[in-house]
Amino acid sequence: MLDLLKNQLLFSGLLIAVLMGAINLGVAYCTFYERKISAWIQNREGPNRVGFFGLFWGFHFWGYGQPMADGLKFLLKEEMIPDKADKPLYVMAPAISFIVSTIGIAVIPWGGYLDIDADGIVDVACQVANPDIGLLYVLGVGSLGVYGVVLGAWASNNKYSLFGGIRAAAQMLSYEIPLGLAILVVVLSCGEVRLENIVRAQIEGGGTWNVFVHPLAFFLLFVTQLAETNRAPFDMAESEQELVGGFHTEYGALKFALFFLSEYTHMIINSAFLCVLFLGGWHFPWIPGLGLEDTAWWAVLAKMAMLGTKIAGCVFVYMWIRWTLPRFRFDQLMRLAWKGLIPTGLGLVALAVVMTYFGIPGSESVWPKLIWGLGGNAAVLFMVVLVVGMSPAGVTGRQANMPPISLLSPAKRVPRADQGTAN
Protein backbone atom coordinates (compact mmCIF):
# COMPACT_ATOMS: atom_id res chain seq x y z
CA MET A 1 0.00 0.00 0.00
CA LEU A 2 2.74 2.40 1.02
CA ASP A 3 4.69 1.39 -2.06
CA LEU A 4 1.78 2.41 -4.23
CA LEU A 5 1.90 5.88 -2.76
CA LYS A 6 5.55 6.18 -3.77
CA ASN A 7 4.31 6.48 -7.31
CA GLN A 8 4.07 10.21 -7.98
CA LEU A 9 1.05 9.76 -10.22
CA LEU A 10 -0.98 7.93 -7.61
CA PHE A 11 0.19 10.27 -4.89
CA SER A 12 -0.88 13.22 -7.00
CA GLY A 13 -4.28 11.62 -7.42
CA LEU A 14 -4.63 11.28 -3.68
CA LEU A 15 -3.45 14.85 -3.22
CA ILE A 16 -6.03 16.12 -5.71
CA ALA A 17 -8.79 14.37 -3.80
CA VAL A 18 -7.62 15.76 -0.48
CA LEU A 19 -7.02 19.26 -1.81
CA MET A 20 -10.36 19.50 -3.58
CA GLY A 21 -12.08 18.56 -0.36
CA ALA A 22 -9.98 20.90 1.73
CA ILE A 23 -10.37 23.82 -0.63
CA ASN A 24 -14.09 23.41 -1.03
CA LEU A 25 -14.46 23.25 2.71
CA GLY A 26 -12.19 26.27 3.00
CA VAL A 27 -14.29 28.13 0.47
CA ALA A 28 -17.47 27.29 2.36
CA TYR A 29 -16.02 28.68 5.54
CA CYS A 30 -14.61 31.67 3.67
CA THR A 31 -18.16 32.68 2.87
CA PHE A 32 -19.00 32.21 6.53
CA TYR A 33 -16.04 34.24 7.75
CA GLU A 34 -16.67 36.92 5.15
CA ARG A 35 -20.02 37.48 6.80
CA LYS A 36 -18.56 37.22 10.27
CA ILE A 37 -15.82 39.72 9.57
CA SER A 38 -18.21 42.15 7.96
CA ALA A 39 -20.36 41.80 11.04
CA TRP A 40 -17.48 42.37 13.45
CA ILE A 41 -16.38 45.45 11.55
CA GLN A 42 -19.91 46.78 11.79
CA ASN A 43 -20.21 45.91 15.50
CA ARG A 44 -22.64 43.09 14.81
CA GLU A 45 -22.52 39.40 15.67
CA GLY A 46 -22.92 37.86 12.24
CA PRO A 47 -24.46 34.46 11.53
CA ASN A 48 -24.57 32.55 14.81
CA ARG A 49 -27.72 30.49 14.68
CA VAL A 50 -27.22 27.45 12.47
CA GLY A 51 -25.50 24.72 14.43
CA PHE A 52 -24.89 21.13 13.55
CA PHE A 53 -27.01 19.79 16.37
CA GLY A 54 -29.34 22.71 16.71
CA LEU A 55 -32.22 20.59 15.56
CA PHE A 56 -31.86 18.13 18.41
CA TRP A 57 -30.22 19.78 21.36
CA GLY A 58 -30.65 23.46 20.67
CA PHE A 59 -26.90 23.77 20.44
CA HIS A 60 -25.92 26.63 18.16
CA PHE A 61 -22.20 25.95 17.88
CA TRP A 62 -21.53 29.61 17.01
CA GLY A 63 -23.22 29.31 13.65
CA TYR A 64 -20.69 26.93 12.17
CA GLY A 65 -23.41 25.06 10.31
CA GLN A 66 -24.21 28.13 8.26
CA PRO A 67 -22.24 27.16 5.10
CA MET A 68 -24.02 23.80 5.00
CA ALA A 69 -27.38 25.51 5.29
CA ASP A 70 -26.42 27.95 2.53
CA GLY A 71 -25.27 25.14 0.28
CA LEU A 72 -28.46 23.21 0.88
CA LYS A 73 -30.50 26.29 0.10
CA PHE A 74 -28.68 26.76 -3.21
CA LEU A 75 -29.25 23.10 -4.06
CA LEU A 76 -32.96 23.24 -3.39
CA LYS A 77 -33.69 26.45 -5.23
CA GLU A 78 -35.37 26.47 -8.59
CA GLU A 79 -33.00 26.51 -11.54
CA MET A 80 -34.08 29.31 -13.81
CA ILE A 81 -32.83 30.16 -17.27
CA PRO A 82 -33.98 33.47 -18.70
CA ASP A 83 -36.09 33.12 -21.82
CA LYS A 84 -33.86 34.99 -24.22
CA ALA A 85 -30.58 33.79 -22.78
CA ASP A 86 -27.98 32.04 -24.87
CA LYS A 87 -28.62 28.72 -23.19
CA PRO A 88 -25.44 26.73 -23.83
CA LEU A 89 -23.20 29.63 -22.86
CA TYR A 90 -25.43 30.52 -19.95
CA VAL A 91 -25.03 27.06 -18.50
CA MET A 92 -21.35 26.77 -19.33
CA ALA A 93 -20.21 30.10 -17.92
CA PRO A 94 -20.38 29.27 -14.20
CA ALA A 95 -18.73 25.92 -14.85
CA ILE A 96 -15.89 27.58 -16.76
CA SER A 97 -15.48 30.09 -13.99
CA PHE A 98 -15.32 27.39 -11.34
CA ILE A 99 -13.05 25.01 -13.23
CA VAL A 100 -10.60 27.71 -14.18
CA SER A 101 -10.35 29.02 -10.67
CA THR A 102 -9.84 25.52 -9.29
CA ILE A 103 -7.17 24.12 -11.57
CA GLY A 104 -4.65 26.62 -10.26
CA ILE A 105 -4.22 24.30 -7.25
CA ALA A 106 -2.25 21.89 -9.37
CA VAL A 107 1.09 23.65 -9.33
CA ILE A 108 1.17 25.12 -5.85
CA PRO A 109 3.99 23.46 -3.87
CA TRP A 110 2.13 22.57 -0.68
CA GLY A 111 4.88 21.07 1.36
CA GLY A 112 8.10 20.26 -0.44
CA TYR A 113 9.24 16.66 -0.78
CA LEU A 114 7.93 13.72 1.16
CA ASP A 115 9.84 10.66 2.31
CA ILE A 116 7.05 8.17 2.93
CA ASP A 117 8.89 5.21 4.47
CA ALA A 118 11.55 7.26 6.31
CA ASP A 119 14.47 5.56 4.56
CA GLY A 120 16.26 8.79 3.84
CA ILE A 121 15.33 8.73 0.17
CA VAL A 122 12.81 11.29 -1.02
CA ASP A 123 9.83 9.56 -2.63
CA VAL A 124 7.31 12.07 -3.92
CA ALA A 125 6.78 15.78 -4.21
CA CYS A 126 3.87 17.13 -2.24
CA GLN A 127 2.55 18.91 -5.28
CA VAL A 128 0.02 17.72 -7.81
CA ALA A 129 2.15 18.62 -10.80
CA ASN A 130 5.56 20.19 -10.95
CA PRO A 131 6.00 21.56 -14.45
CA ASP A 132 9.01 23.67 -15.39
CA ILE A 133 6.70 26.48 -16.37
CA GLY A 134 4.68 26.50 -13.15
CA LEU A 135 4.55 30.26 -12.94
CA LEU A 136 3.43 30.69 -16.53
CA TYR A 137 0.73 28.08 -15.97
CA VAL A 138 -0.63 30.03 -13.03
CA LEU A 139 -0.54 33.24 -15.05
CA GLY A 140 -2.33 31.64 -17.99
CA VAL A 141 -4.99 29.97 -15.89
CA GLY A 142 -5.47 33.11 -13.83
CA SER A 143 -6.21 35.28 -16.81
CA LEU A 144 -8.68 32.70 -18.16
CA GLY A 145 -10.83 33.42 -15.13
CA VAL A 146 -12.42 36.41 -16.78
CA TYR A 147 -13.91 34.22 -19.52
CA GLY A 148 -16.52 32.78 -17.20
CA VAL A 149 -17.53 36.27 -16.15
CA VAL A 150 -17.68 37.71 -19.66
CA LEU A 151 -19.49 34.70 -21.14
CA GLY A 152 -22.00 34.62 -18.32
CA ALA A 153 -22.58 38.34 -18.68
CA TRP A 154 -23.10 38.06 -22.43
CA ALA A 155 -25.24 34.95 -22.29
CA SER A 156 -27.74 36.24 -19.74
CA ASN A 157 -29.01 38.85 -22.22
CA ASN A 158 -29.24 41.58 -19.65
CA LYS A 159 -27.77 45.03 -20.00
CA TYR A 160 -26.57 45.23 -16.44
CA SER A 161 -24.85 41.89 -16.77
CA LEU A 162 -23.22 42.98 -19.99
CA PHE A 163 -21.93 46.14 -18.36
CA GLY A 164 -20.46 44.00 -15.62
CA GLY A 165 -18.81 41.71 -18.15
CA ILE A 166 -17.36 44.59 -20.16
CA ARG A 167 -15.99 46.19 -17.03
CA ALA A 168 -14.47 42.90 -15.94
CA ALA A 169 -12.75 42.47 -19.30
CA ALA A 170 -11.34 45.99 -19.39
CA GLN A 171 -10.22 45.74 -15.80
CA MET A 172 -8.55 42.40 -16.37
CA LEU A 173 -6.66 43.72 -19.38
CA SER A 174 -5.34 46.67 -17.40
CA TYR A 175 -4.39 44.79 -14.27
CA GLU A 176 -2.70 41.88 -16.01
CA ILE A 177 0.18 44.21 -16.87
CA PRO A 178 1.22 45.29 -13.37
CA LEU A 179 0.57 41.70 -12.28
CA GLY A 180 3.06 40.48 -14.86
CA LEU A 181 5.57 43.14 -13.87
CA ALA A 182 5.38 42.18 -10.20
CA ILE A 183 5.91 38.54 -11.08
CA LEU A 184 8.78 39.47 -13.36
CA VAL A 185 10.56 40.94 -10.35
CA VAL A 186 10.33 37.56 -8.62
CA VAL A 187 11.44 35.70 -11.71
CA LEU A 188 14.45 37.97 -12.11
CA SER A 189 15.53 37.76 -8.52
CA CYS A 190 15.03 33.99 -8.20
CA GLY A 191 16.09 33.12 -11.74
CA GLU A 192 13.34 30.53 -11.89
CA VAL A 193 9.82 30.03 -13.17
CA ARG A 194 9.34 26.72 -11.40
CA LEU A 195 7.35 27.42 -8.27
CA GLU A 196 9.12 24.79 -6.20
CA ASN A 197 12.48 26.34 -7.00
CA ILE A 198 11.21 29.82 -6.22
CA VAL A 199 10.38 28.63 -2.72
CA ARG A 200 13.76 26.92 -2.52
CA ALA A 201 15.55 30.08 -3.62
CA GLN A 202 13.84 32.07 -0.91
CA ILE A 203 14.82 29.55 1.75
CA GLU A 204 18.37 29.07 0.62
CA GLY A 205 18.97 32.79 0.49
CA GLY A 206 19.08 32.84 4.27
CA GLY A 207 15.34 33.03 4.74
CA THR A 208 15.04 36.35 2.95
CA TRP A 209 11.61 35.94 1.56
CA ASN A 210 10.98 38.04 -1.49
CA VAL A 211 8.67 40.28 0.49
CA PHE A 212 11.63 41.54 2.53
CA VAL A 213 13.68 42.30 -0.55
CA HIS A 214 10.88 43.56 -2.78
CA PRO A 215 8.08 44.84 -0.55
CA LEU A 216 6.68 47.10 -3.26
CA ALA A 217 6.43 44.26 -5.73
CA PHE A 218 4.58 42.24 -3.10
CA PHE A 219 2.20 45.10 -2.65
CA LEU A 220 1.76 45.46 -6.39
CA LEU A 221 0.95 41.77 -6.77
CA PHE A 222 -1.50 41.93 -3.90
CA VAL A 223 -3.37 44.89 -5.36
CA THR A 224 -3.55 43.41 -8.84
CA GLN A 225 -4.77 40.13 -7.42
CA LEU A 226 -7.53 42.00 -5.65
CA ALA A 227 -8.51 43.35 -9.05
CA GLU A 228 -8.19 39.99 -10.70
CA THR A 229 -10.47 38.25 -8.22
CA ASN A 230 -13.02 41.05 -8.59
CA ARG A 231 -12.81 41.84 -4.94
CA ALA A 232 -13.66 45.20 -3.44
CA PRO A 233 -12.47 47.90 -3.95
CA PHE A 234 -12.13 46.61 -7.51
CA ASP A 235 -15.40 44.73 -7.79
CA MET A 236 -16.58 46.75 -10.76
CA ALA A 237 -18.00 43.63 -12.42
CA GLU A 238 -20.41 43.03 -9.56
CA SER A 239 -21.22 46.51 -8.30
CA GLU A 240 -24.35 45.61 -6.39
CA GLN A 241 -25.29 49.26 -6.07
CA GLU A 242 -24.99 50.18 -9.74
CA LEU A 243 -25.43 46.95 -11.66
CA VAL A 244 -27.77 44.90 -9.47
CA GLY A 245 -25.05 42.31 -9.05
CA GLY A 246 -23.38 42.73 -12.44
CA PHE A 247 -22.49 39.63 -14.36
CA HIS A 248 -24.45 37.27 -12.11
CA THR A 249 -27.66 39.31 -12.04
CA GLU A 250 -29.55 36.65 -13.98
CA TYR A 251 -28.10 33.68 -12.19
CA GLY A 252 -29.74 31.79 -9.41
CA ALA A 253 -29.56 28.57 -7.46
CA LEU A 254 -26.58 26.33 -8.07
CA LYS A 255 -25.23 28.34 -11.00
CA PHE A 256 -24.98 31.40 -8.86
CA ALA A 257 -23.40 29.27 -6.17
CA LEU A 258 -20.73 28.19 -8.66
CA PHE A 259 -19.89 31.82 -9.46
CA PHE A 260 -19.80 32.54 -5.77
CA LEU A 261 -17.59 29.56 -5.01
CA SER A 262 -15.26 30.36 -7.87
CA GLU A 263 -14.70 33.85 -6.51
CA TYR A 264 -13.63 32.44 -3.18
CA THR A 265 -11.59 29.63 -4.71
CA HIS A 266 -9.85 32.24 -6.79
CA MET A 267 -9.11 34.15 -3.62
CA ILE A 268 -7.60 31.13 -1.93
CA ILE A 269 -5.53 30.12 -4.93
CA ASN A 270 -4.31 33.65 -5.44
CA SER A 271 -3.35 33.89 -1.80
CA ALA A 272 -1.48 30.61 -2.07
CA PHE A 273 0.30 31.96 -5.11
CA LEU A 274 1.18 35.17 -3.29
CA CYS A 275 2.54 33.17 -0.37
CA VAL A 276 4.65 31.00 -2.63
CA LEU A 277 6.08 33.91 -4.58
CA PHE A 278 6.68 36.39 -1.78
CA LEU A 279 6.09 34.87 1.63
CA GLY A 280 8.41 31.91 1.34
CA GLY A 281 5.75 29.27 0.67
CA TRP A 282 5.67 26.70 3.44
CA HIS A 283 8.85 28.01 5.03
CA PHE A 284 9.06 29.81 8.33
CA PRO A 285 12.37 30.72 9.95
CA TRP A 286 13.12 29.75 13.54
CA ILE A 287 10.70 26.85 13.53
CA PRO A 288 12.62 23.58 13.48
CA GLY A 289 11.22 20.92 11.18
CA LEU A 290 10.19 23.29 8.44
CA GLY A 291 13.49 23.15 6.57
CA LEU A 292 14.28 21.83 3.13
CA GLU A 293 15.80 18.63 4.51
CA ASP A 294 12.82 17.74 6.72
CA THR A 295 10.87 15.25 4.66
CA ALA A 296 9.09 13.07 7.19
CA TRP A 297 5.32 12.96 6.91
CA TRP A 298 4.79 15.02 10.03
CA ALA A 299 7.20 17.68 8.79
CA VAL A 300 5.31 17.85 5.51
CA LEU A 301 2.03 18.17 7.38
CA ALA A 302 3.53 20.99 9.43
CA LYS A 303 4.67 22.70 6.26
CA MET A 304 1.22 22.43 4.75
CA ALA A 305 -0.27 23.84 7.93
CA MET A 306 2.22 26.71 7.75
CA LEU A 307 1.25 27.51 4.18
CA GLY A 308 -2.40 27.19 5.15
CA THR A 309 -1.94 29.69 7.96
CA LYS A 310 -0.29 32.15 5.62
CA ILE A 311 -3.11 31.72 3.11
CA ALA A 312 -5.69 32.26 5.83
CA GLY A 313 -3.90 35.46 6.80
CA CYS A 314 -3.97 36.74 3.22
CA VAL A 315 -7.64 35.85 2.85
CA PHE A 316 -8.38 37.73 6.05
CA VAL A 317 -6.70 40.82 4.63
CA TYR A 318 -8.77 40.46 1.46
CA MET A 319 -11.94 40.47 3.55
CA TRP A 320 -10.75 43.23 5.83
CA ILE A 321 -10.09 45.42 2.80
CA ARG A 322 -13.44 44.60 1.27
CA TRP A 323 -15.33 45.80 4.30
CA THR A 324 -13.20 48.91 4.66
CA LEU A 325 -12.80 50.52 1.26
CA PRO A 326 -15.51 51.83 -1.01
CA ARG A 327 -15.45 50.89 -4.65
CA PHE A 328 -13.29 52.82 -7.08
CA ARG A 329 -14.95 54.76 -9.83
CA PHE A 330 -14.12 53.17 -13.16
CA ASP A 331 -11.93 56.04 -14.41
CA GLN A 332 -10.10 56.06 -11.09
CA LEU A 333 -9.56 52.35 -11.46
CA MET A 334 -8.03 52.79 -14.87
CA ARG A 335 -5.96 55.76 -13.78
CA LEU A 336 -4.62 53.75 -10.87
CA ALA A 337 -3.57 50.91 -13.14
CA TRP A 338 -2.10 52.83 -16.05
CA LYS A 339 -0.68 55.88 -14.32
CA GLY A 340 0.13 54.39 -10.95
CA LEU A 341 0.78 50.68 -10.85
CA ILE A 342 2.37 50.16 -14.26
CA PRO A 343 5.06 52.88 -13.91
CA THR A 344 5.80 51.61 -10.40
CA GLY A 345 6.06 48.09 -11.74
CA LEU A 346 8.44 49.20 -14.47
CA GLY A 347 10.62 50.92 -11.88
CA LEU A 348 10.69 47.75 -9.80
CA VAL A 349 11.61 45.61 -12.79
CA ALA A 350 14.45 48.02 -13.58
CA LEU A 351 15.60 47.67 -9.98
CA ALA A 352 15.50 43.87 -10.21
CA VAL A 353 17.45 43.99 -13.47
CA VAL A 354 20.18 46.12 -11.90
CA MET A 355 20.33 43.85 -8.88
CA THR A 356 20.61 40.78 -11.09
CA TYR A 357 23.31 42.45 -13.16
CA PHE A 358 25.43 42.93 -10.07
CA GLY A 359 24.72 39.39 -8.95
CA ILE A 360 22.99 40.43 -5.74
CA PRO A 361 20.29 37.68 -5.66
CA GLY A 362 22.91 34.94 -5.76
CA SER A 363 25.01 36.30 -2.93
CA GLU A 364 25.58 34.15 0.12
CA SER A 365 25.00 36.84 2.69
CA VAL A 366 21.65 38.34 3.51
CA TRP A 367 22.74 41.93 3.83
CA PRO A 368 23.50 42.95 0.24
CA LYS A 369 20.07 41.69 -0.76
CA LEU A 370 18.26 43.55 1.97
CA ILE A 371 20.26 46.75 1.50
CA TRP A 372 19.88 46.75 -2.27
CA GLY A 373 16.28 45.67 -2.21
CA LEU A 374 15.02 48.00 0.48
CA GLY A 375 17.15 50.90 -0.73
CA GLY A 376 15.94 50.43 -4.29
CA ASN A 377 12.34 50.13 -3.14
CA ALA A 378 12.67 53.31 -1.14
CA ALA A 379 14.06 55.06 -4.22
CA VAL A 380 11.18 53.83 -6.38
CA LEU A 381 8.68 54.85 -3.73
CA PHE A 382 10.29 58.27 -3.49
CA MET A 383 10.02 58.73 -7.23
CA VAL A 384 6.38 57.67 -7.20
CA VAL A 385 5.59 60.19 -4.47
CA LEU A 386 7.50 62.84 -6.40
CA VAL A 387 5.57 62.18 -9.59
CA VAL A 388 2.26 62.04 -7.76
CA GLY A 389 3.10 65.28 -5.99
CA MET A 390 4.01 67.15 -9.15
CA SER A 391 1.24 65.88 -11.41
CA PRO A 392 -1.98 67.91 -11.46
CA ALA A 393 -4.53 66.58 -9.06
CA GLY A 394 -7.48 64.72 -10.43
CA VAL A 395 -10.62 66.83 -10.43
CA THR A 396 -13.11 65.63 -7.89
CA GLY A 397 -16.75 66.56 -7.93
CA ARG A 398 -17.01 68.97 -10.84
CA GLN A 399 -16.59 67.28 -14.18
CA ALA A 400 -14.90 68.72 -17.23
CA ASN A 401 -18.03 68.70 -19.37
CA MET A 402 -19.77 71.25 -17.18
CA PRO A 403 -19.57 74.93 -18.17
CA PRO A 404 -16.39 76.63 -17.00
CA ILE A 405 -16.64 78.46 -13.75
CA SER A 406 -15.74 81.88 -15.19
CA LEU A 407 -19.13 82.03 -16.90
CA LEU A 408 -20.84 82.48 -13.62
CA SER A 409 -21.06 85.57 -11.55
CA PRO A 410 -19.20 85.45 -8.23
CA ALA A 411 -22.43 86.09 -6.40
CA LYS A 412 -23.64 82.63 -7.23
CA ARG A 413 -20.72 80.97 -5.55
CA VAL A 414 -21.51 79.80 -2.10
CA PRO A 415 -19.25 78.24 0.49
CA ARG A 416 -19.87 74.57 1.04
CA ALA A 417 -21.50 74.93 4.42
CA ASP A 418 -24.38 76.92 2.92
CA GLN A 419 -25.11 74.45 0.20
CA GLY A 420 -28.28 73.19 1.81
CA THR A 421 -29.87 76.60 2.32
CA ALA A 422 -28.81 77.91 -1.09
CA ASN A 423 -30.80 75.19 -2.76
Added chain:
Amino acid sequence: MITEDDIIIVDDMRRDMSLTERFYLPQIAQGLSVTLRRMFTKRVTLQYPEMRREPKLEGDLTDPHSQLNASRYRGVHRLNRDPDGRVACVACFMCETACPAHCIHIDAAESPWPDREKYPAKFDIDELRCIYCGMCEEACPVDAIELTYEYDLVGNTRNEMIFDKGKLLEVFDETCQIKPRRNPRITGYAGTGSPDHQPARPTGEQH
Protein backbone atom coordinates in the same frame (compact mmCIF):
# COMPACT_ATOMS: atom_id res chain seq x y z
CA MET B 1 -32.55 72.84 -20.37
CA ILE B 2 -30.44 73.99 -17.46
CA THR B 3 -29.76 77.68 -17.65
CA GLU B 4 -26.68 79.27 -16.20
CA ASP B 5 -28.77 80.85 -13.50
CA ASP B 6 -29.68 77.44 -12.17
CA ILE B 7 -26.13 76.36 -11.65
CA ILE B 8 -24.72 76.94 -8.23
CA ILE B 9 -21.07 76.35 -7.73
CA VAL B 10 -20.09 75.15 -4.34
CA ASP B 11 -16.69 76.62 -3.75
CA ASP B 12 -15.04 73.78 -1.89
CA MET B 13 -15.82 71.25 -4.57
CA ARG B 14 -12.67 71.92 -6.50
CA ARG B 15 -10.51 71.58 -3.48
CA ASP B 16 -7.33 69.83 -4.51
CA MET B 17 -6.67 66.59 -2.81
CA SER B 18 -3.66 66.70 -0.55
CA LEU B 19 -0.58 64.67 -1.36
CA THR B 20 -1.46 61.86 1.03
CA GLU B 21 -4.95 61.71 -0.40
CA ARG B 22 -3.68 61.50 -3.92
CA PHE B 23 -1.25 58.80 -2.92
CA TYR B 24 -4.17 56.73 -1.53
CA LEU B 25 -2.06 54.54 0.73
CA PRO B 26 -1.88 56.62 3.92
CA GLN B 27 -5.64 57.15 3.72
CA ILE B 28 -6.22 53.47 3.13
CA ALA B 29 -4.06 52.57 6.10
CA GLN B 30 -6.07 54.97 8.21
CA GLY B 31 -9.32 53.37 7.09
CA LEU B 32 -8.02 49.89 7.76
CA SER B 33 -6.98 50.86 11.26
CA VAL B 34 -10.48 52.16 11.94
CA THR B 35 -12.12 48.92 10.85
CA LEU B 36 -9.58 46.86 12.76
CA ARG B 37 -10.39 48.75 15.94
CA ARG B 38 -14.09 48.23 15.27
CA MET B 39 -13.57 44.49 15.21
CA PHE B 40 -12.63 44.52 18.86
CA THR B 41 -15.23 46.89 20.23
CA LYS B 42 -18.42 45.85 21.94
CA ARG B 43 -21.07 44.42 19.66
CA VAL B 44 -24.43 46.10 19.64
CA THR B 45 -26.45 43.07 18.62
CA LEU B 46 -29.30 42.08 20.87
CA GLN B 47 -29.68 38.30 20.69
CA TYR B 48 -33.40 38.56 20.20
CA PRO B 49 -35.23 35.47 21.34
CA GLU B 50 -32.95 35.04 24.32
CA MET B 51 -32.62 38.72 25.16
CA ARG B 52 -35.46 41.19 24.93
CA ARG B 53 -35.82 44.87 25.32
CA GLU B 54 -37.80 45.69 28.42
CA PRO B 55 -40.57 48.26 27.98
CA LYS B 56 -40.00 51.18 30.28
CA LEU B 57 -41.76 54.46 30.75
CA GLU B 58 -39.52 56.25 33.20
CA GLY B 59 -35.96 56.45 34.26
CA ASP B 60 -32.96 56.12 32.03
CA LEU B 61 -34.21 55.39 28.56
CA THR B 62 -30.94 56.08 26.82
CA ASP B 63 -29.69 52.53 26.54
CA PRO B 64 -31.34 51.09 23.45
CA HIS B 65 -29.91 47.69 24.30
CA SER B 66 -31.97 46.66 27.20
CA GLN B 67 -34.84 49.07 27.14
CA LEU B 68 -37.70 49.95 24.96
CA ASN B 69 -39.05 53.42 25.38
CA ALA B 70 -42.64 52.43 25.90
CA SER B 71 -43.80 56.01 25.78
CA ARG B 72 -42.88 56.25 22.12
CA TYR B 73 -43.11 52.78 20.71
CA ARG B 74 -46.16 51.99 18.64
CA GLY B 75 -46.86 48.28 18.65
CA VAL B 76 -49.97 46.15 18.63
CA HIS B 77 -53.27 47.84 19.52
CA ARG B 78 -55.35 47.40 22.58
CA LEU B 79 -58.96 48.27 23.22
CA ASN B 80 -59.24 49.80 26.65
CA ARG B 81 -61.79 48.98 29.27
CA ASP B 82 -63.49 51.56 31.41
CA PRO B 83 -63.30 51.24 35.20
CA ASP B 84 -66.27 48.90 35.14
CA GLY B 85 -64.54 46.49 32.84
CA ARG B 86 -66.68 47.31 29.84
CA VAL B 87 -65.19 48.14 26.52
CA ALA B 88 -64.56 51.87 26.53
CA CYS B 89 -65.23 52.37 22.85
CA VAL B 90 -68.41 54.22 21.98
CA ALA B 91 -68.36 53.20 18.31
CA CYS B 92 -68.01 56.71 17.03
CA PHE B 93 -66.08 55.59 13.93
CA MET B 94 -63.49 58.33 14.36
CA CYS B 95 -60.63 55.85 14.24
CA GLU B 96 -62.01 54.00 11.27
CA THR B 97 -62.30 57.30 9.43
CA ALA B 98 -58.86 58.47 10.41
CA CYS B 99 -57.08 55.25 9.61
CA PRO B 100 -54.99 55.78 6.47
CA ALA B 101 -54.67 52.05 5.88
CA HIS B 102 -58.38 51.33 6.19
CA CYS B 103 -57.72 48.43 8.48
CA ILE B 104 -60.28 49.07 11.21
CA HIS B 105 -63.75 47.65 10.79
CA ILE B 106 -66.43 48.43 13.33
CA ASP B 107 -70.02 47.28 13.57
CA ALA B 108 -71.92 49.57 15.88
CA ALA B 109 -74.89 48.42 17.87
CA GLU B 110 -77.12 49.92 20.45
CA SER B 111 -75.42 49.96 23.78
CA PRO B 112 -76.79 47.67 26.50
CA TRP B 113 -75.68 50.23 29.08
CA PRO B 114 -77.60 53.36 29.93
CA ASP B 115 -74.61 55.74 30.01
CA ARG B 116 -73.93 55.66 26.27
CA GLU B 117 -75.82 55.19 23.07
CA LYS B 118 -73.63 52.89 21.02
CA TYR B 119 -71.00 50.28 21.54
CA PRO B 120 -69.03 48.19 19.06
CA ALA B 121 -70.67 44.85 18.39
CA LYS B 122 -67.68 43.97 16.30
CA PHE B 123 -64.31 45.65 16.29
CA ASP B 124 -61.67 44.20 13.93
CA ILE B 125 -58.20 45.49 13.19
CA ASP B 126 -56.16 43.91 10.44
CA GLU B 127 -52.74 44.01 12.04
CA LEU B 128 -51.05 43.08 8.79
CA ARG B 129 -52.50 46.03 6.97
CA CYS B 130 -51.90 48.49 9.77
CA ILE B 131 -48.94 50.80 9.36
CA TYR B 132 -48.78 51.57 13.09
CA CYS B 133 -49.11 55.28 12.53
CA GLY B 134 -51.13 55.91 15.67
CA MET B 135 -53.76 58.00 13.95
CA CYS B 136 -56.55 55.93 15.48
CA GLU B 137 -55.22 56.67 18.90
CA GLU B 138 -55.08 60.39 18.15
CA ALA B 139 -58.61 60.38 16.80
CA CYS B 140 -60.35 58.53 19.58
CA PRO B 141 -62.39 60.94 21.73
CA VAL B 142 -62.59 58.58 24.71
CA ASP B 143 -59.08 57.08 24.75
CA ALA B 144 -60.50 53.70 23.93
CA ILE B 145 -57.91 52.58 21.42
CA GLU B 146 -54.20 52.71 22.12
CA LEU B 147 -51.03 51.30 20.67
CA THR B 148 -48.97 49.30 23.11
CA TYR B 149 -45.29 48.49 23.31
CA GLU B 150 -45.78 44.85 22.29
CA TYR B 151 -43.53 44.46 19.28
CA ASP B 152 -43.30 40.76 18.55
CA LEU B 153 -46.52 40.08 16.80
CA VAL B 154 -46.61 36.82 14.86
CA GLY B 155 -49.15 34.51 13.36
CA ASN B 156 -49.37 31.57 11.01
CA THR B 157 -52.21 32.77 8.81
CA ARG B 158 -53.55 36.06 7.62
CA ASN B 159 -56.87 35.47 9.34
CA GLU B 160 -55.11 34.99 12.62
CA MET B 161 -53.70 38.47 12.31
CA ILE B 162 -57.10 40.13 12.12
CA PHE B 163 -57.63 40.96 15.77
CA ASP B 164 -61.23 41.07 16.90
CA LYS B 165 -62.70 42.80 19.89
CA GLY B 166 -62.03 39.96 22.28
CA LYS B 167 -58.42 39.73 21.31
CA LEU B 168 -57.88 43.47 21.52
CA LEU B 169 -59.40 43.50 24.99
CA GLU B 170 -57.10 40.64 25.94
CA VAL B 171 -54.16 42.75 24.90
CA PHE B 172 -55.45 45.39 27.24
CA ASP B 173 -55.74 42.92 30.09
CA GLU B 174 -52.14 41.94 29.57
CA THR B 175 -50.75 45.45 29.34
CA CYS B 176 -53.14 47.38 31.58
CA GLN B 177 -50.40 48.21 34.08
CA ILE B 178 -48.84 50.71 31.72
CA LYS B 179 -50.40 53.56 29.87
CA PRO B 180 -48.25 53.33 26.79
CA ARG B 181 -48.32 56.93 25.71
CA ARG B 182 -47.39 60.05 27.60
CA ASN B 183 -50.32 61.87 25.97
CA PRO B 184 -52.53 63.62 28.45
CA ARG B 185 -55.64 61.65 29.05
CA ILE B 186 -58.57 63.37 27.41
CA THR B 187 -61.32 61.91 29.52
CA GLY B 188 -61.31 59.99 32.70
CA TYR B 189 -63.31 57.46 30.85
CA ALA B 190 -60.76 54.80 30.14
CA GLY B 191 -58.98 55.17 33.40
CA THR B 192 -55.98 53.10 32.60
CA GLY B 193 -52.31 53.20 33.06
CA SER B 194 -51.73 54.73 36.45
CA PRO B 195 -50.06 52.13 38.60
CA ASP B 196 -52.43 52.75 41.50
CA HIS B 197 -55.49 52.22 39.40
CA GLN B 198 -56.30 48.59 38.93
CA PRO B 199 -59.04 48.48 36.36
CA ALA B 200 -61.96 46.26 37.11
CA ARG B 201 -61.77 42.83 35.64
CA PRO B 202 -64.30 41.74 33.06
CA THR B 203 -67.42 40.42 34.67
CA GLY B 204 -68.31 37.91 32.04
CA GLU B 205 -71.39 39.03 30.19
CA GLN B 206 -69.99 42.45 29.41
CA HIS B 207 -67.63 43.06 26.64
